[in-house]
Amino acid sequence: GEQVEQLPSILRVQEGSSASINCSYEDSASNYFPWYKQEPGENPKLIIDIRSNMERKQIQELIVLLDKKAKRFSLHITDTQPGDSAMYFCAASNQGGSAKLIFGEGTKLTVSS
Amino acid sequence: GGIITQTPKFLIGQEGQKLTLKCQQNFNHDTMYWYRQDSGKGLRLIYYSITENDLQKGDLSEGYDASREKKSSFSLTVTSAQKNEMAVFLCASSPDWGGYYAEQFFGPGTRLTVL
Numbered sequence: 221g222e223q224v225e226q227l228p229s230i231l232r233v234q235e236g237s238s239a240s241i242n243c244s245y246e247d248s249a250s251n252y253f254p255w256y257k258q259e260p261g262e263n264p265k266l267i268i269d270i271r272s273n274m275e276r277k278q279i280q281e282l283i284v285l286l287d288k289k290a291k292r293f294s295l296h297i298t299d300t301q302p303g304d305s306a307m308y309f310c311a312a313s314n315q316g317g318s319a320k321l322i323f324g325e326g327t328k329l330t331v332s333s
Numbered sequence: 334g335g336i337i338t339q340t341p342k343f344l345i346g347q348e349g350q351k352l353t354l355k356c357q358q359n360f361n362h363d364t365m366y367w368y369r370q371d372s373g374k375g376l377r378l379i380y381y382s383i384t385e386n387d388l389q390k391g392d393l394s395e396g397y398d399a400s401r402e403k404k405s406s407f408s409l410t411v412t413s414a415q416k417n418e419m420a421v422f423l424c425a426s427s428p429d430w431g432g433y434y435a436e437q438f439f440g441p442g443t444r445l446t447v448l
Contacts, residue, residue, distance in 0.1 A: 226375075252434035263423060263439035264376070271434075309375060313434050319364050319383055319427070320391065322436065327377040 222247050224312050235333045239297045243310035243324050246291065251287060252313040253293045254321070259306045268295070278296025300331045335360035337440035339424050344445045348416040354409045354443045356424030365407040365447040366437065367424040376423065382407055411445070419423055 223304075226243045233239045248289065248307055254269035268290075270277045270284045277284045283296040308327045312322040337358045346352045358365065364383050366377040368391075378391030380399035388399055398410040407424060424440040 228348075254434075254436065267440070269436070283369045296391050308372070319381060320378060320436075321378040321434075322378075322390075323368075326373070 221256055222312075222314050224310060224322045224324040226253065226310050226327060228327060229260070229328060230274075230328050230330075232330045232332065233300055235301060235331055238297055239300050239304070241295045241308055241310065241327045241329075241333070242292065243294065243312070244290075244292045245312040247300050247314060247322075248288075248291065248314040250291075250314065253284070254320075255284065255295050255313050256309045256323075257306045257325075258309065264309060283306065297329075300329075300330050302333050303331055305331045334440070335365050335442060337424060337426060339422075340444050341443060342441065344443055344447065345353075346411070346414040346447050348414060348447060350411075350414045350443070350447075352411040352414055354411075354424075354445075356407045356409070356440055357405055358424075358426040358430075358438075358440075359405060360426055361395065362426035363404070363429045364427045365401065366427075367391075367397075367399060367407065367409045367425045369427065370421045370423055370442075371418040372419070376396075379409065379422075385394070414445075414447040416447055418445065420445055 240283045251272035256264035257267045258264040310324040311321040345408040366381040377393045396422040419441045425437040427437045428435045
């Protein structure tokens, strides 16, 4: 089936620095790209999303970039805090007339103080 | 606001056993999903349903059955539990599909252990 590749799988940064996670997708018809944050023992929660009619979206310290030509999108967390430590998942819509999202394998982000 | 509840929270089964997991949502969402998450891994779609009595297979449907009894509930059955299997099963829901993607809200999960 369709795949979404997410890298890196593990990311360690110092508090106050930036963290970047990159995803690539296969289906050129994908038009919706959400990012979910999952803290240990918790369920995933949507933190930011972008649709294909945009190239950039920012919500506070979160920035998402979308390059439709390259079929890549990325999450950038500026000024990271220990509370940003969690698993992050990207996802891409699977157009084929369905309501499916295809999730990446996840990135474990650790922010150390 | 709304909430998604999953029962049971923890499920311990025996090899070969048929196990049923339940999910209820009061968002009045049309679409519901079942995902499997293995430790430290991503979410793999098992089944989803866009309306009552609808059922669509995900990439991981083999070994599972599902049932959308009514709009608010979606159950998943592990048809034959595999020995040493351990995973979290996450239920999610989202508003009317209609070709327009919307946020998926996740339940707290059911942790399955097979002895």
